[in-house]
Amino acid sequence: MKDQADGYVTADGRQIGPVVMEMKNITLRFGGVEAIKDISLDIREGEIRAIIGPNGAGKSSMLNVISGFYVPQDGEVWYKGARRAAMKPFQVAEQGIARTFQNIALFEGMTVLDNVMTGRLTHMETGLFWQSLWKGKAEREETANREVAEKIIDFLEIQAIRKTPVSRLSYGLKKRVELARALAAEPSILLLDEPMAGMNVEEKEDMSRFILDVNDEFGTTIVLIEHDMGVVMDLSDRVVVMDYGKKIGDGSPHDVRNNQDVIDAYLGVAHDD
Amino acid sequence: MLYRESGDFSSTYAEDSQTFPIKFDRYRYYFVLFVAIFVIPFMINDYWVNSLFLPFLIYAIAAIGLNILVGYCGQVSLGTGGFMAVGAYACYKLMTSFPDVSMLVHVLLSGLITAAVGVLFGLPSLRIKGFYLAVATLAAQFFLVWLFNRVPWFYNYSASGQISAPERTFLGINITGANTQAWATYLFCLMFVIFSAYVARNLTRGSVGRKWMAIRDMDIAAEIIGVNPLRAKLTAFAVSSFFIGISGALFFSIYLGAVEVGEVFGIQKSFLVLFMIIIGGLGSIFGSFAGAAFLVLLPVVLKIVGVDWLGWPTDIVAHLQLVIVGGLIIVFLIAEPHGLAQLWRVAKEKLRLWPFPH
Numbered sequence: 001m002k003d004q005a006d007g008y009v010t011a012d013g014r015q016i017g018p019v020v021m022e023m024k025n026i027t028l029r030f031g032g033v034e035a036i037k038d039i040s041l042d043i044r045e046g047e048i049r050a051i052i053g054p055n056g057a058g059k060s061s062m063l064n065v066i067s068g069f070y071v072p073q074d075g076e077v078w079y080k081g082a083r084r085a086a087m088k089p090f091q092v093a094e095q096g097i098a099r100t101f102q103n104i105a106l107f108e109g110m111t112v113l114d115n116v117m118t119g120r121l122t123h124m125e126t127g128l129f130w131q132s133l134w135k136g137k138a139e140r141e142e143t144a145n146r147e148v149a150e151k152i153i154d155f156l157e158i159q160a161i162r163k164t165p166v167s168r169l170s171y172g173l174k175k176r177v178e179l180a181r182a183l184a185a186e187p188s189i190l191l192l193d194e195p196m197a198g199m200n201v202e203e204k205e206d207m208s209r210f211i212l213d214v215n216d217e218f219g220t221t222i223v224l225i226e227h228d229m230g231v232v233m234d235l236s237d238r239v240v241v242m243d244y245g246k247k248i249g250d251g252s253p254h255d256v257r258n259n260q261d262v263i264d265a266y267l268g269v270a271h272d273d
Numbered sequence: 274m275l276y277r278e279s280g281d282f283s284s285t286y287a288e289d290s291q292t293f294p295i296k297f298d299r300y301r302y303y304f305v306l307f308v309a310i311f312v313i314p315f316m317i318n319d320y321w322v323n324s325l326f327l328p329f330l331i332y333a334i335a336a337i338g339l340n341i342l343v344g345y346c347g348q349v350s351l352g353t354g355g356f357m358a359v360g361a362y363a364c365y366k367l368m369t370s371f372p373d374v375s376m377l378v379h380v381l382l383s384g385l386i387t388a389a390v391g392v393l394f395g396l397p398s399l400r401i402k403g404f405y406l407a408v409a410t411l412a413a414q415f416f417l418v419w420l421f422n423r424v425p426w427f428y429n430y431s432a433s434g435q436i437s438a439p440e441r442t443f444l445g446i447n448i449t450g451a452n453t454q455a456w457a458t459y460l461f462c463l464m465f466v467i468f469s470a471y472v473a474r475n476l477t478r479g480s481v482g483r484k485w486m487a488i489r490d491m492d493i494a495a496e497i498i499g500v501n502p503l504r505a506k507l508t509a510f511a512v513s514s515f516f517i518g519i520s521g522a523l524f525f526s527i528y529l530g531a532v533e534v535g536e537v538f539g540i541q542k543s544f545l546v547l548f549m550i551i552i553g554g555l556g557s558i559f560g561s562f563a564g565a566a567f568l569v570l571l572p573v574v575l576k577i578v579g580v581d582w583l584g585w586p587t588d589i590v591a592h593l594q595l596v597i598v599g600g601l602i603i604v605f606l607i608a609e610p611h612g613l614a615q616l617w618r619v620a621k622e623k624l625r626l627w628p629f630p631h
Binding site: 067069088089090092094099101103106107108109113117118119120121122124126128131132133134138139141142143146147150181182185216242 | 283286287440472475476478479481482483486487489490491493494495496497498499500501502510512556
């Protein structure tokens, strides 16, 4: 089923497309520490791809490589059929890759609306001169992008707080605003770094629903890191398992769950000395 | 009762994002503008213009400029005095080289020249932040003052080393030199204040402003969502220096008339403008005005109260002023880091619900 190059149809009827991003033999070192050791993985269009593993396995480093924050010492990143040269994070953002952070990285001094509007920055290009006049080009662009931002705000049900400064919000809402900011960029790939960390069951359910809806409604490809196994198994189409910077499993949630290496990594294994 | 948003409905996004969304606020703003343009010029004399209105207006422009850099983009700068000096000397060179050109052009060009210098000294901001950047801009401050002191070309080889403004006109009216009218200089400066506030407001509410604030609040996240940090910081330095350059040009040509660079544009000037935006409110255009008004008014009020009413010696009052400003800086930094603008905002929020706050 997964060997078809143009994609496949999932059990619940979603169309998964061809490979949109491929990481080939990525190795990332920090001084003497190898955070990622020779890992290859692919991401298909429209799928929800999970990366799991114990703490310190290199999951976040992997996400940082995808979003251009780290440049790997070895290996290639292929995006939309072309090899991606080493680039700055803002250039990666311009290519349509958005992300959220494990520790919320919102702009605390701004309102929710302004935060979501920063997600539109890659779509706004009016120069300094026209902006200083405001009337005309700048105002038209602002209004057009505001409409997109409002759609996202509507979608994530945060209309009531749109003029509230972010610093006054609760943790769960902040996570949702951060998702809204990433979505406002209308990314082709959305990277979520532990979107449900520190949430209670209800908030987790809400967030899961939003992730599924985003994938369903906008067809956004989603790569997520999550520790809650129940959530990962329910949401994702394919799962990569990492441990100590190495890939120890890759496949459907069902395959991964029954993989002996994965079970060993999570539950521990007796070593014969 | 007047200050209500009930009944004010915005049906378009443009209406919703206007500067004063509440009707009462809007009319109050138009009223202030009307008084400033059509009433005050007929009521003032030389004393009021020189002790209050000109310094207030000119410092307001400088405060807006510095607020864009420090309050909106989060890049601390102690080079304000130096950049004002660039504006002043650029204006002087332009005035003496092209005597027939209107002052309007000279002042705007001085702003542009200062913007270029600001970008040059803003380049280190890509690599260094916070304290270290403040020290780098401090270097700019001392270097620029040294430059204008030591290179005679800048002061046209005059024997005193000072620069003094020759008589120049705008629309045929004398606004620099010895024979000026109070209302003319006032209106000329007011024009630049309105222009600066308008441009600053437009820039800070649009995408450029969001880029600046994103860099200020969390530069890593800003870069991840597509903000080019170098470009955002350099535009902030350019726009900020543009306004500071304009204020320096006006400070020299309209207000003082003659300038000795080390005395007028020294490090004290940098701190004065920084105090204005700290007391007024970081990241707020209104705060720039409030801070400038406060620090310009304070010595005048103290003089009237202390010297004229209570009969204290002048030097005690002058020292008292330093004590009060110093104390206020500490109070504001601890109790209300967002300054007078935040107090004003809280008052407005309370007023909105008054008299039924629950």
